[in-house]
Amino acid sequence: MTAAVPGGRIAERGAPQPAGGRRLSIGRLSIDWRAQSVYVAFVALVAFDLLVTPGFRNPTVIRSLLFEAAPLILIALGQSLAIGTRGIDLSVGSVMALSSAMIGLTVDAGQGLAIGAGIAVGLACGVLNGLLVALLRIAPLISSLALLVAARGLAQALLGGARVDLPFGGPIPALGQMAPLGIPVVAIVSLLLAAAFAFVVRRTLPGRYALFVGASRTAATLAGHPVRLTLAFVYGLSGLLAGLAGVFATARLGAADANYIGVQFELDAIAAAVIGGTPLSGGRISTLGTVFGVLLLVVLDASFIMNNVNANYAQILKAAFIVGALYLRRGAA
Amino acid sequence: MSAAVTEAGAAEARAESRARIVGLIQSRGAIAVLVVAALAAGLVFPDFLHPGNLGDIVTAASFLGLVAIGQTFVVILGGFDLSVGSMVGLGTVLAAYAAPYGVLAALLLPMLVGLLVGLIDGLLIVRAxxxxFIVTLAALLALKGLAVLLAGESLVIADPGLFGRLANGSWLGIGNLVVILLLAYALAALLLNRTRYGAAVFAIGGNEEAARMLGVRVERVKIATYCLSGTLAGLAGALLAAHLSSGLSSAGTGYELQSIAAAVIGGVLLTGGVGTMLGALSGVLLLGVIENVINQIGSLSAAYQGLASGAFLLLAVIVQSGLTRQRAA
Structure with a gap:
């Protein structure tokens, strides 16, 4: 039911298009409209929840949703830039787990150091991934797949499969709980980083190069742009953000857990980026769309849970929702 | 003049023979590595080369092996099928449901559902x-949800009987699953290399537009290939259920990536158009050998398996990409 509401509205409005005119000016209009679909779907879903879902209006719900969204936003940003270069980064969820494991290992030596270690190991994974893609010209799908398998294995081996509980006081637990005015600090940090990310993508050379590489790697090479450096930067940034996401997720959980943190997060990150208007074909990116893509998925999950939809039905409905959303914007994607 | 011509001809021949050698390493390298790895493991762990242990390795790898056949076809075609792992889980559950109605039902129901899933995947990919990547990813999520919905954690087959013997029995001292796996790969190799359909798969993976212009029915071949992949994943699920005497909704988790990894280790190019069934089988068995060796070491936890498999995949891909560039040069 929940999934059908925004999907249905999109279908209604999208339907009356003159056939054959898609590629001309009318088509351009329709693509422009499609690029907004994530916002329409988000507003529709929130409106539905406010009207129907019991307890959704409670501010603590928004607070916990934002806690959920914060790490996802970070990895979805990195993901959207990787997709913008016509690549992909499957390793983000496992890198989060590795970051969590590093925190578990180093937390006794000081929490600031532990946070640094978590972020650093994420950056290291990202740079390794970037070097594989850029220098050895390995398909990003495969290099990040290998990293997905290896990083989680390493994280589990480091912690010996156990969950390491964090102390109750200090900066890490504070990250997992502090929410001035009901807005979690981690969400504020994520949104600020999203703003900085948008600036980097739109206004700085690395960002422009990344999209150029995505539009045509050959053209970027011929134009003399530093393609390899750009790719290393993109995957390094994705790893860095995944490391920070691991810190956030660990702080929220209150424990370092290599088996639990970030499992299948790469799928949500990819779905959020693509729903938000970053086509898998590369060359284009939407930062705001990615953020709203994450929020949409998080609210969708919450809608299912709060309406007591069986978790397994919920998974099926979510899959159908993602396919439906992408089907509607397939002209753009 | 003629000297220059022969010199150019000699250079060309040299380049050609080098390309042939590189191509040979690419397609047969995995089996060589498999043999070396098995021999090395046999030297370090005396029990490793015991026929019983080798049989165990192949039996344990047979489910992934069946999935990897379909995945190899899809990758050669230039696509991915991420739904196969969940389909295996759903297949075990469906087989457990159908087992009371006979062996045939327990085998056919998962395969039919797999066919249907492949058909839906294929239609969404071709028609829509x-x-x-996205279609089969969504199928991964949906099928997993469906499997848990049907079975919860697990569903025990009360009286496996003939169905259980199908997977756990043996024939002339060779486990049935080993026979089934080898038979399936032989048939798949025939299908890939000796039929119009196989030629069409290669053609589409090499250059879809060119294949279309040459009259290949691209849409049909694509849909058929996703159907093949789904059906084989269903079969793998049915056999796994017979092997375990139960349906496990979590069975097959990670098979989607492992099957891609096995295909790539075996020399199937992710860009499509290149690959062999023997290579894919070697890749599957190599992953099985890694798993077995880590179990033999005993002191290492299962976590190291991920680390070793990931590292191995990376190594294989680095060598592959180097070879591809050699070939192109």
Whole structure:
């Protein structure tokens, strides 16, 4: 039911298009409209929840949703830039787990150091991934797949499969709980980083190069742009953000857990980026769309849970929702 | 003049023979590595080369092996099928449901559902022009949800009987699953290399537009290939259920990536158009050998398996990409 509401509205409005005119000016209009679909779907879903879902209006719900969204936003940003270069980064969820494991290992030596270690190991994974893609010209799908398998294995081996509980006081637990005015600090940090990310993508050379590489790697090479450096930067940034996401997720959980943190997060990150208007074909990116893509998925999950939809039905409905959303914007994607 | 011509001809011949050697390493390298790895493991762990242990390795790898056949076809075609792992889980559950109605039902129901899933995937990819990655990813989520919905954690087959013997029995001292696996790969190799359909798969993976212009029915071949992949994943699920005497909704988790990894280790190029069934089988068995060796070491936890498999995949891909560049040069 929940999934059908925004999907249905999109279908209604999208339907009356003159056939054959898609590629001309009318088509351009329709693509422009499609690029907004994530916002329409988000507003529709929130409106539905406010009207129907019991307890959704409670501010603590928004607070916990934002806690959920914060790490996802970070990895979805990195993901959207990787997709913008016509690549992909499957390793983000496992890198989060590795970051969590590093925190578990180093937390006794000081929490600031532990946070640094978590972020650093994420950056290291990202740079390794970037070097594989850029220098050895390995398909990003495969290099990040290998990293997905290896990083989680390493994280589990480091912690010996156990969950390491964090102390109750200090900066890490504070990250997992502090929410001035009901807005979690981690969400504020994520949104600020999203703003900085948008600036980097739109206004700085690395960002422009990344999209150029995505539009045509050959053209970027011929134009003399530093393609390899750009790719290393993109995957390094994705790893860095995944490391920070691991810190956030660990702080929220209150424990370092290599088996639990970030499992299948790469799928949500990819779905959020693509729903938000970053086509898998590369060359284009939407930062705001990615953020709203994450929020949409998080609210969708919450809608299912709060309406007591069986978790397994919920998974099926979510899959159908993602396919439906992408089907509607397939002209753009 | 003629000297220059022969010199150019000699250079060309040299380049050609080098390309042939590189191609040979690419397609047969995995089996060589498999043999070396098995021999090395046999030297370090005396029990490793015991026929019983080798049989165990192949039996344990047979489920992934069946999935990897379909995945190899899809990758050669230039696509991905991420739904196979969940389909295996759903297949075990369906087989457990159907087992009381006879062996045939327990085998056919998962395969039919797999066929249907492949058909839906294929139609969405071909008719709706959606990216295979996204379509099959959504199928991964949906099928997993469906499997848990049907079975919860697990569903025990009360009286496996003939169905259980199908997977756990043996024939002339060779486990049935080993026979089934080898038979399936032989048939798949025939299908890939000796039929019009196989030629069409290669053609589409090499250059879809060119294949279309040459009259290949691209849409049909694509849909058929996703159907093949789904059916084989269903079969793998049915056999796994017979092997375990139960349906496990979590069975097959990770098979989607492991099957891609096995295909790539075996020399199937992710860009499509290149690959062999023997290579894919070697890749599957190599992953099985790694798993077995880590179990033999005993002191290492299962976590190291991920680390070793990931590292191995990376190594294989680095060598592959180096070879591809050699070939192109």
């Amino acid at each position: 022009r959606m990216a295979p």
